[in-house]
Amino acid sequence: MIICEIGNGASASFWNDNWTSLGPLIDITGPRGPEVTGLHGDAVVAEALREDNWWVNRSRSRNMLISLVRDCLPEACPIISSEADDSYLWKPGKRAASCSFSTMDTWAALHPQGESVFLHRQVWLHGRIPKHAFITWVTARNRLGMRDRLRSWELQVPSNCILCNLADETRQHLFFECSYNAEVWNFFCSRLNIHPPVLFEDGLRWLRNPSPDEFVKLITKLIYQAAICSIWKEKNNRIHNQRFGPTQIVILEMKQVIQARLDPLSRASNSRRTDTTLLGTWFTFF
Template sequence: MMCDVGSDAIHEGQWWLASSRSRNLVLSLLRQCLPHVDSIRDSECEDVYLWQTANKPPSPTFSASLMWDTIHPRSETIYWHKAVWFKDHIPRHAFGCWVVARNQMITRDRLIRWGLSVSSLCLLCNVQNENRQHLFFDCPFSAEIWLSYTVAANLSPPPLFEDLLRWIVKPNQEKNLNIIMRILFHATIQSRP
């Protein structure tokens, strides 16, 4: 049989926590959740300490790993992390690729959304609106750079940036070619205006 925890926390007929003048929100909430002192004092059982994390049932054993997972929930894996961060990356280029993969590069479409009055046209071709997709794949000037690399490697990459981030992780069965293509992809991104 399990009993309520608390007889050690009662002092002079009241919860020792009740006399605390702290304005801490957690302590205030805890004070509201405490049962009446008489139900604890009249109990004939020993106190039992139970640990409960997230949606797990209470347990008499403490688990540091469960507590860590509760405090720091795991986020979902980013599908493009291997395209950006890999063993042989050049740090400066990987950082630039990370910014572009998160779509945080300052392109003209973003400047306009921020309220700046700038032309929306691409600086390279001066024909279409500048955004991430256009800047890396649709602009004839920049697309030619990437196309020259992929043709030389006898590869056909997907035409959309999001799809390329998935594809570039393993564009071929040859491991060394995959690394070279990722390095070239990073260098191509780094060379953008």
């Protein structure tokens, strides 16, 4: 990230400094560059000049390294006529070179932003329940230990859904097609009068704007995440603890957790709406 702006070439290292816009020449030629060209490894740029040109331009050798160095060098005249000192500038990533250091720009260059994904705001929303958001994120990335994934690793596990025993367990089936889970979804969707898509990824896209009402929109997202987390918990309880809970228990637990989360959010809200609050909207439907 350090580049050298050449003045008279009296201090810039010919081989090791980034002064040609191509990076250090030693990285281009390799360690044999100084040996083949005859310019020692500690030479400064000024030492590579002979009268009005680069020393390497006088060579008649057809050696590939010499030709490579010759092609990398800029015009010699501006350096020969310059009276300015060489200066070193900071250039993180694609930012313009500057004499000042920026921590933010350096961090961005060292940690380039990855490809944006459409589900980010649907998962890491303001007011989220951290555990629910994490399970939703892992599910969205299809990294939960579903039975179809375990069997693809050649593990000897049953393939059927433990909640309904009617189909193989996949992400799509467990969270949207299973008859057990359908009761959970129908309870909340019918009261909010919403109609989410039946495919998993379509549902995540739909969460961008599930309702024109901002309070209902947030409540819907919290319900979506709570349902995924609760269904996954129920599945694991049946496998590891042999505890089989009815859908009414799952629904009750979801309502209690969401209501507990909405209470502080409602108190902290600075909304200009005076007709109702976030928690008041919840009680309107539940």
